[in-house]
Amino acid sequence: GAGVSQSPSNKVTEKGKDVELRCDPISGHTALYWYRQSLGQGLEFLIYFQGNSAPDKSGLPSDRFSAERTGGSVSTLTIQRTQQEDSAVYLCASSSTRLAGVTGGELFFGEGSRLTVL
Amino acid sequence: ILNVEQSPQSLHVQEGDSTNFTCSFPSSNFYALHWYRWETAKSPEALFVMTLNGDEKKKGRISATLNTKEGYSYLYIKGSQPEDSATYLCAFDYGGSQGNLIFGKGTKLSVKP
Numbered sequence: 001g002a003g004v005s006q007s008p009s010n011k012v013t014e015k016g017k018d019v020e021l022r023c024d025p026i027s028g029h030t031a032l033y034w035y036r037q038s039l040g041q042g043l044e045f046l047i048y049f050q051g052n053s054a055p056d057k058s059g060l061p062s063d064r065f066s067a068e069r070t071g072g073s074v075s076t077l078t079i080q081r082t083q084q085e086d087s088a089v090y091l092c093a094s095s096s097t098r099l100a101g102v103t104g105g106e107l108f109f110g111e112g113s114r115l116t117v118l
Numbered sequence: 119i120l121n122v123e124q125s126p127q128s129l130h131v132q133e134g135d136s137t138n139f140t141c142s143f144p145s146s147n148f149y150a151l152h153w154y155r156w157e158t159a160k161s162p163e164a165l166f167v168m169t170l171n172g173d174e175k176k177k178g179r180i181s182a183t184l185n186t187k188e189g190y191s192y193l194y195i196k197g198s199q200p201e202d203s204a205t206y207l208c209a210f211d212y213g214g215s216q217g218n219l220i221f222g223k224g225t226k227l228s229v230k231p
Contacts, residue, residue: 003161004161033218035221041223042207042221042222042223042224043207043209043221045218045219045220045221048218059218091161091162093162105150105167106152106164106167107152107154107162107164107209107219108164109154109161109162109163110161111159111160111161112161
């Protein structure tokens with residue numbers, strides 16, 4: 001696609017429910033990131049994929065969070081048993097290159113998925 | 119813990135004013151410094167990716183400088199316009215194995231007509 005696409009743009013859910021957020025990166029971009037911004041906070045890194053592989057999942061806030069990427073393209077971020085502190089804007093970004101130690105590679109962001117947990 | 123600081127947190131200026139903000143980052147393990155503009159209800163957009171000490175980049179009325187030895191970057195906006203109102207984010211690339219950028223909390227700029 002022309003840009004990074006995220007869905008849903010808005011999600012309101014009840015505490016304890018599972019949610020799935022989707023990211024469709026720019027075609028051909030090998031690197032994909034998930035960040036989130038909670039109210040009043042900066043962008044918090046969650047996870048990075050190079051192709052279908054996530055080298056390090058330690059950025060995920062808890063074991064209720066999981067992410068996968070298939071076919072080197074679409075990624076889903078799943079939050080199980082949502083809690084109120086999960087409320088945030090979840091941003092996905094992609095870039096054409098993102099190997100460790102390789103400079104450059106601006107990130108192209110989607111418009112985000114705003115999650116509200118009641 | 120890698121920390122990126124931005125100041126000021128927010129800024130209110132009049133149309134036509136020139137302004138600048140600061141991004142401070144670790145002076146070791148430097149690979150690149152990114153600047154992004156994030157307008158309300160839109161996606162963050164890259165302004166600059168800077169890699170060399172002493173680098174200066176310009177895009178229209180917006181320019182940025184980089185000092186990797188002391189760990190800071192300045193973003194300048196000349197003759198601010200209402201459409202410049204946005205949050206400006208800087209992000210530090212330390213070449214980590216995670217591949218992620220460490221973002222500051224941003225400077226929120228409001229330009230009054």
